[in-house]
Amino acid sequence: MAAPSTRSTRPDDRKYTESHEWVKVDGENVLIGITDFAINELCNGNEGDLVYCDLPEVGRALDQGETFGEIESVKAVSDLYTPIAGEVVEINAAIEDHLEILSKDPWNQGWLVKIRPNSKDSPKMMDAQAYEKFLAEKKH
C-alpha cells in the first residue's frame, strides 16, 4: 500500500494566515486573497451567496492586521485583514462586480489587493502544509 501523500492540495507558492488570507510574493509587491476554506465558510459551496465586496482605495496605507475590506455573503459580513503592512498599489476591481471569481479561482484570478510592503521582513505565516494541518485541527 502506498504511503499517504503529504502533498498539500493548496498552492505551495504562498503563505497562509489563521484568519484564512493567503499572501503571494509578486516582484517587489505581495498579492493578498482569501482561501477556498474561507469562501466555503461564507457561502457553503453556493457562489451566488457572495453578494458584496468592498476593497480599499489605491494608495491607502495599511498596518499589519488592519482591516482592508469587507465581504458580504447572504447571511454574514466579514472583515478582510492584511497580514502585511504596506501601501495598496492595486486592487482587483473585477471582484467587486464578479464575486463568483472567488469561488471559481481563489488562488489566481481571485486576488484582492496588491500591497507594496513597508518592510522586507515578513511576519510568521504558515506554508500550505501547515495551513492544512491547522484546518484539520480546527475541525476537532
Place this chain on the structure above:
Amino acid sequence: MESWRLVVTWGADPSFNMGLDEALLEAAEAPPTLRLYSWSPDTLSLGYFQSLADVPGHDRARALVRRITGGGAIHHVRELTFSIATSLDHPIYRGPVAESYARVHAAIAEALRGAGVEATPRGTTPLDSDRAGTGMCFHTSTPLDLAWAGRKGVGSAQRRKHGRVVHHGSIKLGDSVLETGVATLPGRGTNPGPAEIGTLLTEAMAKHFDLAFERAVPDAVERGRARQLGVRYIDPAFVRSR
C-alpha cells in the same frame, strides 16, 4: 452547562442599540451574551452595504440607522430584536455560516412553538411575503430563513470580526407599514409582547444549547463604548454613505 449573560435593554435609542451590539462584538473577555431589546422611537435600520435609495419607504420610519450586519432594511416596530455575541470558536458558530444559522434557527423555532407557531426553514420554495423593490429584509428570503404560513417571520444577519460574531435577529410581533404581508405572531391568534417572546427565546436557547443564563447589565466599559461607537450608526454621512 455553560454560563451566558442575558442583557435586556427595552426601548433604547437607535445609536445606543447599534453601539452596544458593536461593543459586545468587541468584548472578547466577556462571557457569551444574549441581548434582548426594542427601539424608541421606531427605527428603520439599513443593512451595512445597503443604499438608502433602495428603500423607497424609508421616510415612513421615525429614525434611521445603519446596522453593522448586512442584508435588507428592517422597520423596528412591534418586534423583539435580539443579538448574540460570542467567539467564532463557540460550538454554535463553528464551521460554515449556514450551519450556524441552522443551529440558532432550531432554537428560535422551539421558542416560537411556545408562542403557538410552527416555524420552519423556507427551503427551496419562495415565500408569499417576497416582494421586489421594497429593500426590506422581510420581503426577501433565503432557504435558511424561518417562515410560517408561507411568510417570512424572522430576520437575521451576522457580522464576523476578529474571531468573534454578533448575530442580529428580529421576530415580528405585529404589522409595520413598511413590512406588509410578513408573518407576525398576532396573525396566528396569539398576542405576546417582546418580553414574553424574549423569555421563550431565552428558555429555548438554554434548553437547546445547555446554557445557564444570568441576567446582567453591560459593564461600564461596554456602556461607554456603546455610546462612543453608536455615534457613527446614526451619523447622516454614514447612513447615506452607500
